[in-house]
Amino acid sequence: MSSTSRARLHPAALTALIVGGVVILGALGFLAWLLTSTQSTPNQQATQKLVQWQEIFEKYRSAHGTLPDMPAGGYCLGTGFPLGSGGTANCRDYAAATYYTEEAGAPLREALASVGELPQGVSAAVRGTVGPYALYDDAGVRLLTAEDGACETPAVEVWNDGGGLFICQILLTR
Template sequence: MSTTSRTRLHPAAIVSLVIGGLIIIGALAFLSWFLISTSSTPNQQATQKLVQWQEIFEKYRSAHDTLPEMPAGGYCLGTGFPIGAGGTANCRDYDAETHYTEEASAPLRDALASVSELPQGVSAAVRGTVGPYALYDDAGVRLLTAEDGTCEAPAVEVWNDGGGLFICQILLTR
């Protein structure tokens, strides 16, 4: 009669292996959560860009006791906008007649650059609209951008096309 000896794990070794496996699974779950939670969406990035511009406008107001004076109308905030209608770099509805040109916005950018380094880059285009841009009107200075779906706080919705394009705003009163 032949007997085969089997090696058995001690109960403490089994418990150690189970605990080690749970620690590894927990660490992987935490790492996954951390990577997902720290990445921002295009909407969050667009709102963050608006907040950066808001801070520069407020820095200008602090230094000059007023916001930069510009005629009523729209202005691109930043550079690097897509080439659109007229063969120019445009913001807002960059490939339509309702665009604002990056070139015509230079005086506003120059005024703001006198108090701080300007944010770089533009927001992701949504259904033909790209920001950030500023609209000077009687209400004050509206900092606007396009977002895909609902606006991220502190920006608030001022318009949507019913198809996913939301125009989000931070209002600066004079």
């Protein structure tokens, strides 16, 4: 006579195995999500901020038929820039002699705010340069920012210092 005997797990042990398996699968799924999710870099964030400013400039152009009228020169886009030369909040080369003051950009920000909410925050500083800022000149309005390494599309490189600082631009023609 042969008898087959099966070992049975206690119901509590079976429950513990199932819960443990679910926890392990959840942890693996979370790890896979972390590894595959796109983390935005400071360069991507800086370019995204330029795109947001481009959109508000274009919204102004759509409402008024032209870009905001400002004298030739540089203007900080946004607020919250670091204190630099002159003891003022500055963009561009904020601690050097070639800075633009946040205060000087107030009329431009006021004009743009008439058509919508302005983008918030400033970009990460790169080697003493911070953006975003606008440069009004004969070519149009240059929306500029500093990036650490190659510029992110749709911004294009207009200058680099050979040491990692890249000035990236979106050009708005008049």
